[in-house]
Amino acid sequence: MISTISARRYAQAIFQIAQAKNKLDEWEKELRKISDLMKDPQVSDLIENPKVPFNLKAELVKQKLEKADGLVLNLCYLLISKGKLKNAGQIADEYERLLDDCRGIKHAVVTTAVPVDESEKQKIISQLEKITGKKVTMKLQVNPAILGGMVARIEDTLIDGSVHNRLAQLKRSLVEATK
Amino acid sequence: MKSQEKDIVSVIKEQIEHFGATATMVDVGTVVAIGDGVARIQGLRKAKYNELLAFPKGVMGLALNLEEDNVAAVILGDYSHIKEGDEIHCTGCVVEIPVGDELIGRVVNTLGEPIDGLGPIKTEKTRPVERIAPNVVDRQPVNTPVHTGIKCVDALIPIGRGQRELIIGDRSIGKSAIAIDTIIAQKGGNLICIYVAIGQKTAKVAQVVETFKKYGAMEHTIVVAANSSDPASVQYLAPYAGCAIGEEFMEQGKDALIVYDDLSKHAWAYRQISLILRRPPGREAYPGDIFYLHSRLLERAAKLSAEKGGGSLTALPIIEVQAGDMSAYIPTNVISITDGQIYLETDLFNGGIRPPLNVGLSVSRVGGNAQTKAMRQVAGKLRLDMAQYRELATFAQFGASDLDKATRAQLERGQRMTEILKQPQYSPLSLENEVTILFAVTNGFLDDVPVDKVSAFEIAFYKFMSTNHPEVGKKIAADKVIKPETEAELKKAIAEFKQSAAY
Numbered sequence A: 001m002i003s004t005i006s007a008r009r010y011a012q013a014i015f016q017i018a019q020a021k022n023k024l025d026e027w028e029k030e031l032r033k034i035s036d037l038m039k040d041p042q043v044s045d046l047i048e049n050p051k052v053p054f055n056l057k058a059e060l061v062k063q064k065l066e067k068a069d070g071l072v073l074n075l076c077y078l079l080i081s082k083g084k085l086k087n088a089g090q091i092a093d094e095y096e097r098l099l100d101d102c103r104g105i106k107h108a109v110v111t112t113a114v115p116v117d118e119s120e121k122q123k124i125i126s127q128l129e130k131i132t133g134k135k136v137t138m139k140l141q142v143n144p145a146i147l148g149g150m151v152a153r154i155e156d157t158l159i160d161g162s163v164h165n166r167l168a169q170l171k172r173s174l175v176e177a178t179k
Numbered sequence B: 001m002k003s004q005e006k007d008i009v010s011v012i013k014e015q016i017e018h019f020g021a022t023a024t025m026v027d028v029g030t031v032v033a034i035g036d037g038v039a040r041i042q043g044l045r046k047a048k049y050n051e052l053l054a055f056p057k058g059v060m061g062l063a064l065n066l067e068e069d070n071v072a073a074v075i076l077g078d079y080s081h082i083k084e085g086d087e088i089h090c091t092g093c094v095v096e097i098p099v100g101d102e103l104i105g106r107v108v109n110t111l112g113e114p115i116d117g118l119g120p121i122k123t124e125k126t127r128p129v130e131r132i133a134p135n136v137v138d139r140q141p142v143n144t145p146v147h148t149g150i151k152c153v154d155a156l157i158p159i160g161r162g163q164r165e166l167i168i169g170d171r172s173i174g175k176s177a178i179a180i181d182t183i184i185a186q187k188g189g190n191l192i193c194i195y196v197a198i199g200q201k202t203a204k205v206a207q208v209v210e211t212f213k214k215y216g217a218m219e220h221t222i223v224v225a226a227n228s229s230d231p232a233s234v235q236y237l238a239p240y241a242g243c244a245i246g247e248e249f250m251e252q253g254k255d256a257l258i259v260y261d262d263l264s265k266h267a268w269a270y271r272q273i274s275l276i277l278r279r280p281p282g283r284e285a286y287p288g289d290i291f292y293l294h295s296r297l298l299e300r301a302a303k304l305s306a307e308k309g310g311g312s313l314t315a316l317p318i319i320e321v322q323a324g325d326m327s328a329y330i331p332t333n334v335i336s337i338t339d340g341q342i343y344l345e346t347d348l349f350n351g352g353i354r355p356p357l358n359v360g361l362s363v364s365r366v367g368g369n370a371q372t373k374a375m376r377q378v379a380g381k382l383r384l385d386m387a388q389y390r391e392l393a394t395f396a397q398f399g400a401s402d403l404d405k406a407t408r409a410q411l412e413r414g415q416r417m418t419e420i421l422k423q424p425q426y427s428p429l430s431l432e433n434e435v436t437i438l439f440a441v442t443n444g445f446l447d448d449v450p451v452d453k454v455s456a457f458e459i460a461f462y463k464f465m466s467t468n469h470p471e472v473g474k475k476i477a478a479d480k481v482i483k484p485e486t487e488a489e490l491k492k493a494i495a496e497f498k499q500s501a502a503y
Helices: A005-021 A024-039 A041-048 A054-064 A070-082 A085-103 A118-132 A163-178 B002-018 B151-156 B175-185 B202-214 B232-251 B263-276 B290-298 B329-337 B346-350 B373-398 B405-421 B431-442 B451-468 B470-479 B484-500
Strands: A105-112 A135-142 A149-154 A157-162 B024-035 B038-043 B051-054 B060-066 B070-076 B087-094 B096-099 B125-128 B166-169 B191-198 B221-226 B255-261 B312-320 B340-344
Touching (some): A024 A041, A024 A085, A041 A054, A041 A085, A070 A085, A118 A135, A149 A163, B151 B405, B166 B329, B175 B312, B175 B340, B191 B232, B202 B221, B221 B232, B232 B290, B232 B312, B263 B290, B290 B312, B373 B431, B431 B470
Parallel strands (some): B166 B312
Antiparallel strands (some): A157 B024, B038 B070, B051 B060
16 A cells, blocks of 8 residues: 555654553554544544634544543644644554564465365465465455466565466466577 | 477476476565656565566566655656556566677667567677776776778877777767768778667668668677667667677677767756656756766776786767857766867868868877877877968968968968868778878978869879889888888879879
């Protein structure tokens, strides 16, 4: 997912605060709450409106986020004053990415040509965990175009064991041989 | 063909036996923005600077901007089919070009693919296009000449093997003509020529190739073409590709000559890429590293020391100036990098002096070391006389009667020397012809020939020398010096010729 550099900076700052206070999971929930709040069109319109004074916006957010931590509210006030509350979704995503990194979890998207059953799923997960050395959460997709085998995309690494890929390699090596 | 079938059969056999062996694991990224030949890619965290990236449909790209959250790559080829969301792989390679003797006589593009329709080129080696220039210890001073066949260049601005000599002038003044004549003059010699056309009209490049074929120059020439319809990224890489081809010959101990026509368009292409990559523009909107762009290219032309094989790569970069403004940004940059310049002036061109070489502003910082002794004997006097003539040139307007005898004699001599230094295109001269005619004019043998008959005299003189006294020319070509006895014979021959013809 695309995120701006500033969203990443905010997420890093929040992560450091959360780590220091050992409240990593709680902060994750709070950030999600804030980003869901901003999805409400009425709320986001009000927050984005430059004519509305800061105090009103602050009051609104405080009311919507009942019994929120003092630091969470501080974060909201900071984002409102910088006009960046609309990026709350991106900040939450970045924070989750940092959390996964810290906990050694990687997300993988696995594509197969035919649906797989539970035992095969477990086998794939354990193989991927062996390769990456980290815990893997898997999302399955079915795409008959790959003809067979499996394509695993783990963030920025692509493991292509599909029949389609191997046929393409074969074609390339034949073309090279006859040149 | 039987052998080809066998190859395919064995390849398929191998593939069947090993099918299902390994899956590939690569670094990938996703295109988030594409436009103007530049793609922004998210991911690719392990991409290195200048690494080749594989785009869909076999197109390659060059990773040029490595930013915190994305990689910006210029695409080397057609980018019309690339869309947002496409998957891009790292290849772990840098841009390479096939090199070797098999390229001689061919016209290729920046990636080494043939564009002359004469079939594929099977080379054994490839070289990276970007390379660090040879360092101080690996070089030796320039000491062998490049014979261009152009009298004014060989006599007054001699070029040596391993030198960088800039050819600079306005448009349509004969810059490419000097380079092309030099390449044609290498016929039968041991200098391999590479002509790199950057951002030129395709028709012009076709014409140049035709000219080379007509004068038999393609037997020792390689043409690398990145025409103006090619993407800016390809034009940016073309000179480096040509240089890599030349370096291969240089490191084999051979001599090579490379012509970059022209580096002004190369700078424009790089400016285009830099601006699209959002690098901050500097003077005249050129990026900050425009000097480094040309310096790292031209520094790779060198003469290697004997331990490294003694090969050389001579560079003739061409720069086009606007309205004679030599002090613009790019011309001053390249002048400071090269070992001299051949400055061609519009006024001289319009006055009928072609090649329109401005002897005062042109210089060769290698100078006499790159001349044969024979040429040095005649050229030293020529240079001095031309300089004195230039000083007196304004007095020529006063007419003969108002001046003293010595001044008049100097003016007359200067006019004849100027006439002799004119030369038509595509007619390079051999060393002995150049030396004999320059000997004749500097020693006053042409002083009694009318100025308008001098060129006819010259043509007839060459014919006379080759038919009646070929041994004089042969001796000069063999000894590379005018010995006293050769000088005496030459004087006799000239006297004989003058008597035989009515001048």
